[in-house]
Amino acid sequence: MSNVDLSVKVGTLTFRNPVLLASGTVGYGSEMSELIDLNKIGGIVTKSLSLKPRKGNPPQRIVETPSGMLNAIGLTNVGVEVFLKEKIPFLKKFDVPLICNIAASSVEEYVECTKILTEEETIKAFEINVSCPNVKEGGLQFGNDVSAVGKITEKVKAVTDKPVIIKLSPNVSYISEFAKVVKKEGGDAVSAINTLVGTSFDIFTRKPKIKNITGGLSGPAIKPVALAKVLEISMSVGIPIIGIGGIMNWKDVVEFMIAGASAIQLGTVNFIDPAAAEKIISSLEQYCIKNKIEKLSSLTASYNL
Amino acid sequence: MFVIDATVEKSIELDNQIYLLKIHSPQIAETIRPGQFLNIRVSDSYYPLLRRPFSVCDVEDDFFYLMFNIYGEGTKILANKRFGDVIDVLGPLGNGFNYNGDYDTAIIVAGGLGAAPFPFLIKKLPQDKNVYSFIGGRTFKDVIIHGMKNILTATDDGSLGYKGTVVDLLKVNLPMLNSSRIKIFGCGPNAMLRSLKEFCIDNNLDCEVSTESAMACGFGICQGCPIESVDNPDKFLLVCKDGPVFNVKDVII
Numbered sequence: 001m002s003n004v005d006l007s008v009k010v011g012t013l014t015f016r017n018p019v020l021l022a023s024g025t026v027g028y029g030s031e032m033s034e035l036i037d038l039n040k041i042g043g044i045v046t047k048s049l050s051l052k053p054r055k056g057n058p059p060q061r062i063v064e065t066p067s068g069m070l071n072a073i074g075l076t077n078v079g080v081e082v083f084l085k086e087k088i089p090f091l092k093k094f095d096v097p098l099i100c101n102i103a104a105s106s107v108e109e110y111v112e113c114t115k116i117l118t119e120e121e122t123i124k125a126f127e128i129n130v131s132c133p134n135v136k137e138g139g140l141q142f143g144n145d146v147s148a149v150g151k152i153t154e155k156v157k158a159v160t161d162k163p164v165i166i167k168l169s170p171n172v173s174y175i176s177e178f179a180k181v182v183k184k185e186g187g188d189a190v191s192a193i194n195t196l197v198g199t200s201f202d203i204f205t206r207k208p209k210i211k212n213i214t215g216g217l218s219g220p221a222i223k224p225v226a227l228a229k230v231l232e233i234s235m236s237v238g239i240p241i242i243g244i245g246g247i248m249n250w251k252d253v254v255e256f257m258i259a260g261a262s263a264i265q266l267g268t269v270n271f272i273d274p275a276a277a278e279k280i281i282s283s284l285e286q287y288c289i290k291n292k293i294e295k296l297s298s299l300t301a302s303y304n305l
Numbered sequence: 306m307f308v309i310d311a312t313v314e315k316s317i318e319l320d321n322q323i324y325l326l327k328i329h330s331p332q333i334a335e336t337i338r339p340g341q342f343l344n345i346r347v348s349d350s351y352y353p354l355l356r357r358p359f360s361v362c363d364v365e366d367d368f369f370y371l372m373f374n375i376y377g378e379g380t381k382i383l384a385n386k387r388f389g390d391v392i393d394v395l396g397p398l399g400n401g402f403n404y405n406g407d408y409d410t411a412i413i414v415a416g417g418l419g420a421a422p423f424p425f426l427i428k429k430l431p432q433d434k435n436v437y438s439f440i441g442g443r444t445f446k447d448v449i450i451h452g453m454k455n456i457l458t459a460t461d462d463g464s465l466g467y468k469g470t471v472v473d474l475l476k477v478n479l480p481m482l483n484s485s486r487i488k489i490f491g492c493g494p495n496a497m498l499r500s501l502k503e504f505c506i507d508n509n510l511d512c513e514v515s516t517e518s519a520m521a522c523g524f525g526i527c528q529g530c531p532i533e534s535v536d537n538p539d540k541f542l543l544v545c546k547d548g549p550v551f552n553v554k555d556v557i558i
Contacts, residue, residue: 027526031546034306035524047528055539062519062529067351069521073528076541220351248351271521272346272356274395275308 004288005295006281008042010240010262011163011188013125015042015097017284018253018296019277022244022265023048023101023127023167024073028087029094035274038094040281042263046083048103048129051113053079057134063200063209068219068246069268070198072134072212075103080116092122099165102156103129107148111155118160125162128152131169131194133216143169143194146181153185163188165242168229170222171197175229179237189240191265192233193226219268220246227259234260234301248276250283257299306398306524309333313390314368321446323374323418324384328392331367336397339404339426340515340550343371343396344523347382355521356395357383360422360492360549363452372421372451398523399549402513404430408488413438414501416471416493417447422515424452426490437482441471441497472500479508487511495558502553512553518544533557 006017020043026032027047038044056076063070078087091098100123104110110128117123130152131143142148149166156164166182168175170193179190195216200209208214226245233241243261247253248269256264269276288296311330318324333343344356357379362372373380386392404411404426411434413423420440427436438453445465448458458466459474467474471493479487489512491501498514505512518530523545531541532548535555542548542556 024528025526027528031525035308053539055541056528056531058533059531060519061531062521062527064353064355067354069355071521071527071529076528076531219354268354268521271527272354273308273393274522274524 002285002289003294004285005297006285006288008263008297008300010165010242013097013163015263017042017281018257018261018263019281020045020099020242020263020265021270021277022267023129025267025270028083029091032270032274033094036278038096041096041277043097043099044091045099045101045127045265047077048075048101048132049077049080049083049113049117050075050103050105051080051109053077053082057212060209060211063215065198065200065217066221068217068221070200070210070215070217071195072210072215074134074212075132080113084117084120088120088122097124098122099125099127101127101129101167103132103135107152107155110152111159114156115159118162123162125165125188126156126160127165127167127191128156129167129194131167133169133171133195133197133214134212140169140171144172146177149178150181150185153182153187157186165189165191167191167194169194170225170229174232176232176236179233179239183237183239187239189242190233191242191244192229193222193245196222196225218246220248222246223252227255230256230261231259231303250280250287253280253284254287254299257296258303260301260303262297262300306396307332308393308395310391311394313386313388313392315388316384316386319449319451323372323449325362325451326371326383326386327368328371329368330394333369333394333396334364334367337361337364337369338397338401339429340401340422341397341399342523342549343394344398345383345395346393347379353379356523358398358520358523358545360515361425362421363424363428372418372449374418395523399545400547402426402490402515402550404490406488408486408511409433410435410437410482410484410487412475412482412487412489413453414471414475414489414491414493415439415449416441416497417443418449419491419493419497419515420449420451420453422492423490427452427454435484439471439475441474441493470497470500472497472504476504489513491515498558502558505553513550514553514558515550516544516548516556516558520545
């Protein structure tokens with residue numbers, strides 16, 4: 001055992017390490033639990049939940065792009081009721097903080113979902129998805145609108161005592177404006193970034209490879225964009241940041257923390273190497289030992305510009 | 306389901322740029338069933354980034370075989386693997402064929418690379434089952450007979466065997482098989498599977514097909530591989546987890 005302290009704080013939330021698994025890349029935990037020890041992970045963010053089950057978009061939903069992938073899943077999910085009845089009992093077995101991601105088509109639906117889910121003690125915080133690029137209603141319609149993001153933050157905060165994290169879209173000119181309004185309306189943290197809108201064509205049929213025409217770009221291709229957005233927020237808004245975007249290894253984690261992230265989420269890498277989180281956590285510990293860093297959290301916003 | 310490093314034994318090039326990769330992994334060889342698949346990471350680099358799904362073509366002692374053609378970056382890299390190269394394998398994934406059951410004649414219907422999962426299935430079929438393999442392709446170059454038994458072939462251009470589709474060939478020959486306890490196992494392009502489904506439903510034949518989809522994870526978390534369900538129009542099934550093998554009655558292809 002080393003004396004390195006890997007724990008981090010995001011507002012009032014404490015995680016045993018900064019490595020969380022991003023919404024939509026860990027399902028509701030059951031499949032992933034066959035491949036990694038969830039008790040070692042910093043936290044889990046569930047697949048986006050809506051009030052009613054959502055079927056999602058027709059195929060093709062996924063296409064690979066250089067160093068990345070486009071997805072247009074369309075927020076397929078079991079809905080709040082089934083989640084509480086069928087998914088929570090399994091997740092209760094693990095000693096891992098559970099953050100519930102909520103996606104909705106209206107302010108009222110965000111509020112209603114939060115009201116119901118906040119009663120469940122296993123859920124430690126909410127991540128509000130105002131930035132899904134793949135659904136017609138909600139999603140980016142909110143994510144591109146500063147006042148809508150402010151209103152959602154305010155209304156959701158009013159119905160829960162648990163921390164509320166707003167997941168921001170990178171498809172805006174100034175992401176810091178959105179982080180500012182989240183802070184002003186009482187939001188506890190922001191997650192940055194959701195996917196970037198992208199597309200890809202079949203040059204023979206001239207059709208988009210994704211049925212939804214556009215999808216959300218993720219993977220290492222977006223890491224520099226994500227880092228710049230995290231830095232922008234960090235330099236201008238005093239709000240805790242959970243960094244997301246193309247993290248593949250422990251070095252990427254360190255980079256995000258230096259740029260301003262208090263914790264991070266792994267997304268696309270979970271599809272490629274489901275054990276990535278465990279490997280990254282142990283490598284982060286080695287990095288701290290070698291560089292005589294006692295508290296990993298001291299890296300946050302330690303940039304030297 | 307587990308992630309494991311497996312070691313390439315050899316790469317074999319069949320006719321017409323079809324490759325067989327023989328890979329050593331006692332764990333996979335012991336646990337995989339016909340029709341299941343593996344999600345394979347062909348390199349550590351970020352291009353290609355995602356794993357590639359392959360059905361297991363055959364199993365022999367501590368080895369398993371993959372069958373593929375060079376289609377893109379991933380298969381190009383895979384085709385160049387040599388003895389001693391290590392590949393990262395996630396599996397076994399998916400459900401596999403239900404080949405035990407009350408029938409006496411197994412009919413394989415394969416189009417092009419849809420032949421891939423059948424050598425293993427044929428090997429595993431109970432001894433008391435008869436097997437006929439109906440193999441189709443656009444031209445003779447696309448007809449893959451490796452590991453098949455009692456073969457009948459069809460090509461769109463008539464360059465080998467029956468001129469027409471493999472499903473047409475099946476229609477013509479079915480009466481001569483002289484059995485009423487038939488089970489059909491199909492794999493191939495969607496157009497072939499659709500026509501096979503229609504034929505089987507019209508003739509009340511039991512038929513399972515192995516389907517294909519773009520996917521990222523291969524085990525149900527990315528939700529990238531939906532397939533329309535007949536029973537529940539409000540919910541997609543997933544090719545990776547609920548399939549890749551489905552009874553034709555259960556899915557809209």
